[in-house]
Amino acid sequence: MSNRLPLEGIKILDFHWVGAGPWATSFFADYGATVLRCESGLAPDPFRLAPPFSAPKGTRPTLNSGYMFNMLNSNKKSLRLDMKNPRSLEIVKPLIAEADIVCENMRPGAMAKWGLDYEKMKEINPDIIMVSSCMQGQTGPRNKMSGFGLHLSALGGWTSITGWPDREPIPPHQAYTDCIAPVHEIIAILAALEHRRLTGEGTYIDQSQLESSMQLLSVPQLDWTVNHHLTELNGNRDPYGAPHGVYRTAAGGPAGDDNWIAIEVFTEEEWESFKKLCGQDWVNDPKFATLADRKANEDELDALVDTWTKGFDGIELQKKLQAAGIGAGFVHNGKTVLEDPHFEARHFFMNTGNTEMGDAIRFGPATKFMSCKPLEGYAPCIGEDNEWVCKEVLGMSDEKYQEYIDAEVFR
Amino acid sequence: MIRYKILDLSDERGQLTSKILADLGCQVIQIERPGGDHARSVGPFYNNEPDPENSLTWWAFNTSKKGMTLDITTPEGKEVFLKLAKDADAVIETYAPGYLDSLGLGYEDLKKINKGIVLTSITPFGQYGPYVDEGYKGGDLVLWALGGVMYSQGYPDRAPNRLNTPQTFLHTSLMACAGTLAALYGRNATGEGDHVDCAAMEATGHLMMYEPLGWTYEHNIQKRVGSKSYRGVKLLRQVWECKDGMVAMRLVNNKQSRTLKPLVEWMTELGEPGVETINHYDWDDLPLYDMADEEIGHIEDVWAQFFKKHTKKELFEEALKRRYDLTPVQNCEDLINDEQLIARGFFEEVEHEDLGKRFIYPGNPFKTSSELYHITGRAPHIGENNEEILRSLGYGDKDIATLKEGGII
Incomplete structure (x- = not known):
């Protein structure tokens, strides 16, 4: 059987970083899309510096030795680029023109600072699909509020329903909303691609992780709006079972x-x-x-x-x-x-380290297609694909490529 | 809007999948057994009155759909289903693996009449593997357990905790929705559909991040530390009682401590007793991991006293104004009044004309420049669209009456 993957042909220019964003694009990469991580070595993805590391004890971890990064970025490509260098736009703009999707999860306004908001992108590529994902959305009084998983779980109602009635509530799984929003992002992108196929029109997607996560709180939320009944702490009990x-x-x-x-x-x-x-x-x-x-x-x-x-x-x-x-x-x-024998039989854990890393455990995707198997490549070292991007994708000459190296664009 | 035709045979474990597709503009027919789907027996219920039309679980995950009853185990019901499947884009289901095959409605059967159809199966353990062979059962709690994420969630002297509303199959339904759309995207190139296999054990396992890496590479197992946080360095408080509820905040290390400095400044302005014992620290670069546990405990005690004198609202408003990282622990009542959600128009009113009421539902999980996602109506009543759907297939009054009498619809 040939292993044709369902998302082959899709091109994503990926400005995501940390956990939730890269998780979304990893689904695309695992199933055949070309996902190009656009990342800075000066302000690197914190997950590149998150433990555990493959570097031996006592040695300094490198940007390529983080297992967390590997888990969420396998099968992607990496372009190392200093976006603060104005000449970086000379490389990014033609990539936008080629891409189906551009996505990012920085603080609202960061892309605009680089002159790359949705309106500007549309000038370069009229039917581009752009995703901006952040904690609470691009608009509204709290669009730029900082914080981390603890805060969003509390804000989103999750902490209030986790734990025992006689004890303090438990912030679930540290960053629970980070586990929900990525899948909504995948859905939004695929829906926007179909919308584009039907209408020829691109889409701008403004994702609030808070709002996405609340879809999974629908039943307790309705119980409040309809019945004025609050779901509270209840250990592990269930109205329909005992024990x-x-x-x-x-x-x-x-x-x-x-x-x-x-x-x-x-x-x-x-x-x-x-x-x-x-x-x-x-x-x-x-x-x-x-x-x-x-x-x-x-x-x-x-x-x-x-x-x-x-x-x-x-x-x-x-x-x-x-x-x-x-x-x-x-x-x-x-x-x-x-x-676990079931996880093992279903090949849920894969082993996919990069050239510096050696073996590295990651999960496979949680959706399987009977017609194909997901890719089992590794997550790229930072900047691993710079030359490929410049020469193969953008058709640059050796001289031109060297000129950008000299201009310190790839930092 | 997207326009796929979707048939959904699933119960409450899979209905979110096609709710999202229906809200995205797809034509979704939710097919229930005559008498009503199992989801209708799952509470909570409108006015706390158990009734198949009152289930909020049903309401929540069946918006924007049409509803029909159909006994697909009978030859007549199967015929109706196959007619619908002939030009459907996808079928969603939550039966035990092999059950649809036994009815002659499995992927191989559907493929024969519709090469491009996608069958998406949502089950506890997937379509294959030892737990499937052994007939394992798995509800929400069992899947939390096997998925590996619950172990570290809870108090050290008690059992690990799940969340107090079923989640694992909702995560799985999201993956199923992504999988269905991905298979349909792939079909554009090949003309062929696919069988999508979504196992709740895997969707839940996917919520793990650090856990298997921590064991493999650091020999570290995340222990349960209750409401606190422990990252292998310091045990830190995360939730705090205030005047009218709880707030969430945590001490952070080094330069991150700047995100708490404005709180200490505010306490100093207010002359909070004890603040003089904590405001001398370098809040631009707090060496938290090098501090003694007693010192950390003391800072936390001063905060704990301070928070008790203020409301959630006061502490949060000041947090937003002064920019320190603290949020209220909101419940569903707080959420309905949340300024950010209101400003973005998150909640949607859905008309229940039969009850003469409109109820507030959680709205779009993402916003888009051109309208992609919109709840178009309440969940259907039992068999609400039977006639309309059967007529569209060419069934006449007499045929419909026969199906009704035979208990097929």
């Missing part, structure tokens, strides 16, 4: 001394299976007979389940429960997730 929680399993398991299993019992059939498998006296106590009973006595139920699960290895218990028709999953950490 429904995360319980401790035996120490010395795959996660060392801190092993847990998630168990979901929704239907009466599942509860019957659970009773049989568990086999403890308490499962037959009438106070746990129906879902309503189990919900009414959930604290006690959870404590009893926890006493039972503690006697088992977490992975073994997951197998037993699943074999009995009950939803269960070991709580993976950064170590055990790499040992």
Whole structure:
């Protein structure tokens, strides 16, 4: 089977940096688009300098030794360019003319400072698609507010619904909104490409990560606007299941001394299976007979389940429960997730280091196409593709290329 | 606007996929089993009255769609479905792997009548692999667990936490939407559709960033530290009680500490008791990682006392004015009144003419220069568009009556 990739032919000039933006364009790169990272060595992508590094202990990490960068930028190309050098525009403008999409996630106004806002881009390329993604959007009173994941998770409502009712709320996963916005950006770009195919018209996309993330908060949001009911902290409980929680399993398991299993019992059939498998006296106590009973006595139920699960290895218990028709999953950490047989069989983790890095773990895309396999290339060293861009794409002579090197454009 | 024709057979785990496509202008038919889809039994409910027409889960993820009921397990229902599929661009589904094949409606079957069709399957574990072979079940909590991101979320003395509203299948639906559009883009060149395989375990696994790298290259496992932050250096507070709720803020290292300097200056102006014990630090370059834990604890205590005397609004307004990094911990009530969201016209009113009301919904996930994304209407009632859709396929009054009597629609 030929491996024709669905996004072949798409050209993206990528001014993204850090996490969320590069995550979006990595989907395009993994599935065949030409994604050219346009990046400065003077103010490098912070992810190029984020640990862990491949550099040996005691040596200084380079811009090419960061594994985080590798994870989100595989299969892309890199043009190292000092955008503060006015002659950089001589290289960028013809690339804009060639591109389908230009994207960036800098502070609002940064592109305009380089003379590259959407209106200017349209003069160069009338049907260009441009994405500006930032924390709270290009407009509005807080468009330039600074902050990081902690702040946006709190602002977006996520922190208020994560944790236990008797404790301080937990800012989820550090930068939860960063995990949502990239996928909306992919969707927006693909929709704009189809819109262009139908109408010949380009699009400017103004993405607020705050707004994108709120689509995943739709149900609690509607519960407020419609019913004036607030979703609050509730541990791991669910109105339709009990037991429904995360319980401790035996120490010395795959996660060392801190092993847990998630168990979901929704239907009466599942509860019957659970009773049989568990086999403890308490499962037959009438106070746990129906879902309503189990919900009414959930604290006690959870404590009893926890006493039972503690006697088992977490992975073994997951197998037993699943074999009995009950939803269960070991709580993976950064170590055990790499040992999961299902992830392994689906080739979720790839190994794609650059020339300086050697081996480097990254995830594959979370969408698979039956007709093809995603690319397994590495993330470029900074400026790795300068010569290719200038000579092959822009058709520059050796002399001309040298002239730009001498003018210190590629810094 | 984009104009694809989409058939959606999915339940609440996949409906966001085609909601986005419908809001983008696609013609989406949400196909439910007669009597109504499972999503309709999932709360919360309008007025807290459980009823298939009252599910807010259904409302949230089925805007802008048409709705029809159809029993695709019967020969007559299958025939209707295949007629619709003949000129559809994509089908979305959440059945167990192989189920549509068993009905003769799998990708290979659909491809025979429509070479360019895209079938997008959303499941807990994908279309293949050991957990599929073993018939594993996975709801939101199980997928959070297996996805590897929940482990470090929670208190050290308690179990890891999920968020208190199902998320994993929504992440998967976003990936499914991206995958569907990507496959349709690829079709422009080949004329051929594709089968898109979206596993919630992978979409959730994708939320990991550092975790597998941390273990592989630093032998580090992110521990649970409750509401605090720990990046291998210092344990730092992140959420703080104020007069009427909570705010989020964290001490930061070196030059980043400039983002907190204006707060210390404001406290000094107000003569906050204790501020004299913290305003002598170099807030342009705070050597946080070299400071003693007691010193850090003391700064945090002074802040904690200060915040308790002020409201979320006061602390945030001053943060915006003076530019220090602090936000309120907002809930859904706060969000509806959020100035930035209001200024950008984020929320949309959706007409529920049947109830004589308009309700506020979260609006566009992105804004565009020409209108691409727009909620055009509320979620459909059970079988609301049955007749209209069947007529468009050439079914007459008599045929429709027969289908109705047979329990097909």
